[in-house]
Amino acid sequence: MRAAILTSPDHSHPPKLELVDTLDPPVPSPGQVLIKVDATSITPAEYTWPATWTDRAGEPRERPIVLGHDLSGVIHSLALGDSTTFQPGDAVYALTDFHRNGAQAEYAVANLSELARRPRNLDPASAAGVPLAALTAYQALVEHGDVREGMRVLVHGGAGGVGMFAVQMAKRFGARVLATASAEKVGFVKSIGADEVVDYRMERFEDVVGKVDVVVDTAGGETLRRSYSVVVPGGVLVTVETEAVDMGLVDVKMADKLGIQVKTFIVRGDGRQLEKITDMIEEGHVKVFVDRVFPLKRAMEAVEYGEGKNKGIGKTIIKLMHD
Numbered sequence: 330m331r332a333a334i335l336t337s338p339d340h341s342h343p344p345k346l347e348l349v350d351t352l353d354p355p356v357p358s359p360g361q362v363l364i365k366v367d368a369t370s371i372t373p374a375e376y377t378w379p380a381t382w383t384d385r386a387g388e389p390r391e392r393p394i395v396l397g398h399d400l401s402g403v404i405h406s407l408a409l410g411d412s413t414t415f416q417p418g419d420a421v422y423a424l425t426d427f428h429r430n431g432a433q434a435e436y437a438v439a440n441l442s443e444l445a446r447r448p449r450n451l452d453p454a455s456a457a458g459v460p461l462a463a464l465t466a467y468q469a470l471v472e473h474g475d476v477r478e479g480m481r482v483l484v485h486g487g488a489g490g491v492g493m494f495a496v497q498m499a500k501r502f503g504a505r506v507l508a509t510a511s512a513e514k515v516g517f518v519k520s521i522g523a524d525e526v527v528d529y530r531m532e533r534f535e536d537v538v539g540k541v542d543v544v545v546d547t548a549g550g551e552t553l554r555r556s557y558s559v560v561v562p563g564g565v566l567v568t569v570e571t572e573a574v575d576m577g578l579v580d581v582k583m584a585d586k587l588g589i590q591v592k593t594f595i596v597r598g599d600g601r602q603l604e605k606i607t608d609m610i611e612e613g614h615v616k617v618f619v620d621r622v623f624p625l626k627r628a629m630e631a632v633e634y635g636e637g638k639n640k641g642i643g644k645t646i647i648k649l650m651h652d
Contacts, residue, residue, distance in 0.1 A: 330354050332434030333628035333647075334393035335376060343636075344376040344396075346433075346629045352393065354436040357408040361438050362415060364423075365405045367453035368622075369397035369432035371635030371645040372461060380427035390428070396632075397431035397647065398424055398598075400439060401447060401457035413441055420447040424460035424598035432457075433628055433647060445603035448610040455617045458644030463606045463615070465569050465596040466494035466545070470502065473567045473592045474543040478503030483538055483559065486547040487523055488514035488642055491569055494615065495545045496523050501614040507538050509552075517642055521616060535559050546570065562588035571595055618643030624650050 332352045337345045357363045375381060375396050384390050401422040404415055415421065423443040431437060447456045469491075470476040482499040486492040487508030499506045500522035508523040515526045527534045533555070540561045546553045549570030557580070560566050566589060568579070584591040609615040620643035623631035628647055635645035 330435040331625060332393070332395050333625060334395055335381070336393075337376065340377040340382060342377075344632060346396075346632065348626055348628065349393070352434065355430065355438045357406065357438050359408045360442070361408050361440055362413075362444065363405045363407075364400060364402040364421065364432075364437050364439055366400060366402040366432045366435060366437050366649050368401045368457035368646055368648045370399040370458045370461070371631055371647065372396075372398065373636045378427060384428055393430075395430040395432075395434050395437075397433040397437075398427055399457050399460045399644075400425055400432040400437055401453045402432070402437070405436065415441065415444060420453075421445065422447045422456045422460055423600065423603065424464055424596070426598065433625065435649060440598070442600055443598035443603075444600045445607055448607045450611055451617060454622050454646045454648050455619050457646055457648075458619055459606065459610070459617055460598070460603060461596060462490040462644070463494045463498075464599060464602060465491045466498055467602055467606060468594065468596055468599075469545045469567045469569060470495060470498055470543070471602075473594060474545065474565050476502050476504055476543055480504045480542040481540070482506050483534070483541045483544045483556075484508045484523075484547070485534075485545065485552050485556070486510070487518035487521075487526060489547050490644060491547045492545075493518075493521055493618065493642075495547075497521050497615045498609065499545075501609060504543075507541065509534050509548075514642065540564075543567065557583055557587060557589070557591070560587065560589045564589050566591045568593045569596070620645055622646045622648050624648060 331350045333346045336347045404419045423439045482504040484495045487510045507525045509529040510518045512528045518526045542564045544556045544566045546568040620641040
């Protein structure tokens with residue numbers, strides 16, 4: 330099968346990808362399915378993640394390594410003996426295990442527990458831009474933030490991959506949504522449901538947003554550090570920046586002093602949650618935005634564009650061109 334394989338010796342920047350056509354398709358184990366991939370998306374800095382290079386035991390992963398854990402495609406086959414509601418030919422999407430090869434290839438394996446039916450109103454390329462970002466937003470708001478109707482929620486980076494889903498979902502849950510964005514993206518963030526948007530280059534958000542029940546931080550750094558002060562006692566500050574702990578920005582003592590909770594997490598694939606996201610998309614509560622689509626043979630260009638400063642709003646997609 331064709332695939333873009335990671336040929337970099339380590340997680341240095343930029344990564345090096347090579348297109349090959351000699352890989353054997355992966356074989357699904359019990360509880361897994363083989364997917365004929367229609368599209369995947371670019372996740373910035375995926376090549377730097379420990380899971381890209383090591384298995385769950387911390388040992389180096391077997392080469393070749395294939396990136397891309399957002400997956401949209403059609404079920405090709407089930408593991409021998411498996412019984413499931415999914416069948417060959419079903420259009421599905423998923424966020425797959427980070428420790429396993431991804432979907433920058435003609436075929437990829439997914440766990441049954443990761444799968445959801447693809448939204449009927451999305452084409453395969455658009456669907457590929459959903460799982461990782463939308464599940465991150467959903468888990469931040471629901472599992473960690475416990476967002477409910479009437480709450481005030483602040484989303485940092487409201488035009489970003491996770492942020493745009495968090496804004497729309499928080500609005501769907503009945504929250505009053507505040508967000509930060511750059512000046513050129515303020516209008517977009519308002520158009521997807523934010524009640525107030527702060528141009529973070531012109532104003533300090535803590536001077537204008539007042540107190541909020543939940544902060545969803547997608548920026549980290551100084552933005553995260555300054556966010557403690559805007560959370561009401563009993564509220565929650567959730568950061569999706571996984572390096573925040575190593576950088577000393579998850580300050581439990583400060584949180585205890587303020588009477589708030591501070592949480593960080595790594596998103597996981599979850600088919601049941603993704604089904605709920607499918608419902609929100611089909612009902613029109615959540616819109617999906619794609620910036621550019623590249624063919625597999627231009628995977629290296631897609632990675633460079635997806636991480637570049639001139640990237641537009643929405644996901645960068647790699648679409649498989651099946652013969």
